[in-house]
Amino acid sequence: MTDRHDPAELTAFAEALFAAAGLEPGKAAAVATYLVAADLMGHTTHGLGLAAMYLKAIADGTMTAAGDPGTVSDRGAAICWNGRRLPGAWLTSEAVKLAAERAKLHGTATVAIGDSHHNGALATYLTLATDQGLMVSIASSAPSGAHVAPFGGRVGVFSPDPVAHGIPTGGDPILIDISASITTFNMAQRMIREGRLYEHDWLLDRAGNPSRDPKALGEGGSLLTAGGLDHGQKGYGMALQVEALTQGLAGHGRAEAPRALTLATTVQVWDPEAFGGREAFLRQTGWLARACLASPPRPGVAAVRLPGQAGLARRRAALAEGVALHPGILESLAPHAERLGVPLPAARGVTPG
Template identity: 30%
Template sequence: MSVKMTNERYSHIDLLKFAIECFIRVGVPRDDARLIADHLVSASLRGVDSHGVLRIPDYIDGVERGYVKVNPRPRILKETPISALMDGDRGFGIPIAMKAVELAIAKARSSGMAIIGVKNLGHVGMLAYYTKKLVEENLLGFACANCAAMVAPWGGSERILGTNPISIGIPVPGGNPIIVDMATSAIASAKVLIALKEGKELQPNIALDRDGRPTRDPKAVLEEGTLLPFGGHKGYAISLVVEILSSALIGGPTSKEVPFHESTQGGFLLAALDPLIFRDKDEFEKDVLRVIDIVKNCRLREGFSEILIPGELEDREYELRIRRGIPIDLETVKSLKAVAEKLGVPFPNKIS
């Protein structure tokens, strides 16, 4: 969840303005710059710091290195009433993924369901951002993506699969939605970098060094080491499915073929489902609440104070950070200030 070594807090409004201006300075159209900035700040507000404002320098670097185009021409390659295959023309992943969201909403409204595949695009960021957009339209959402190889398959000792995240969103009447968003690796790759910045060891049994030996050293993982799938062979199975859905199904690259950079992505798959194709709205909502009530009222295990629903912790963190500001570790502040100086963008003042 949150970055622990946090010595400075910043207003989310100030960070949003800063991020927008940074992306405009490297040639990103204003509307796209706003989408990218809103996405990154939203991730930071939800406590998903690994996909938040710390990505700004990496995204800028991706433009400078030619991994990402600032003025792409995305197009639809193939389309049916319930599906579409898009080519992102190597543009920033976030605005292109939002086009997929808009298309999925329109198709699900008219046909009850939609599935959109997108290949040839940059990093799409936090998948929960997209499933949450679908949930806000009273649709069930699913998203997955593959990325540069960083994970060994179960029994393997080299980078073959990406961290290959998945997200599922379910609307909850009168409350915050259920939002599942997780890497299929034991941890997200960006959290290894955060551990390195903080001088912390990784948890045991989640990573290997370049020789295939277990390690807790984040530096050893980043230097040709590998992460392991979550849940052993079960996580590996899910990761492999995500790999196929994000590459073979839509004609995108495998994780091994994706350039290793924080601004890159393999393929992106998004699905939307209108619950009305199965049941009356009131009946569905009543039963969703009933399931949540059953789960919430489970007898607690020793050491626990409550049962949380997926996404609930992030929603609480969001409210807290809206009030108190977004905490950013000093190493990330330093890298953001370096970008600000290079681009001639004023850096926000910290909250006293």
């Protein structure tokens, strides 16, 4: 049996936890909102499973608890912030809001953020723009991490370098959330804790041999780029582009050799009205979405889905029935809740399995 929790109560619990730990109110609310949002969509390695790490970062000062980002430059449609290691969820959500506001004025807007703290699942921020009929892209990299080897190499240079795209269609938006690596560091850490191996060779060991064992990462191994051993040049190219788009535009990254966790994130928003028009845009994207869904599935596949379709369905179900957290997440937060005097949320119900 799996406990289910009311999403609003989980968010209130997380917000109280981060506020008690020292985050300013608006920042505590943003971190709680987007971590729970990740769990609602099924991105469980980037939901409340990150909360314990964030609380430790607040306590040791590697996450800045208060203040505003520094404005490096602002040309209206192009903005650059020094994130000052503030919470990534707050910085990223504020950047999407600002880019959406500016895109309505200029047609498009870009916000580059250097030296941010971690920001979780990029997909959770997309609807801030798509709900307004705007198209959005978010790219993020971690210059403090180097777990992904360049194609043909065996020593890590990159982080997984995720990119997310939100595309309005007139119905549910298309929500794309992919990374330049074939798997992620957080997933590898979870698999190590659970004693599992990958089903395919998605890593390299220290000698550069293919491996399914996530423990290889802690022994000098690396993650493969998307496309794997035979077509990994695709993920390699994506990683190079993401690192330039984020660290390059923000002016802060691997060249500074940061030790503590730090991110660079770039948000871009487009207003279709400034181009061929919003109705014309939706006519094209709506047609594309319908054509994909109507494609006859290959053997063994029930139906073709659009990116984000499953996550949106999970979110609807969780809002109606409660969210089932991945095993061990609340248990990992119990010592922090006791230390900070925040009661754990009660289960709303149970689901078999």
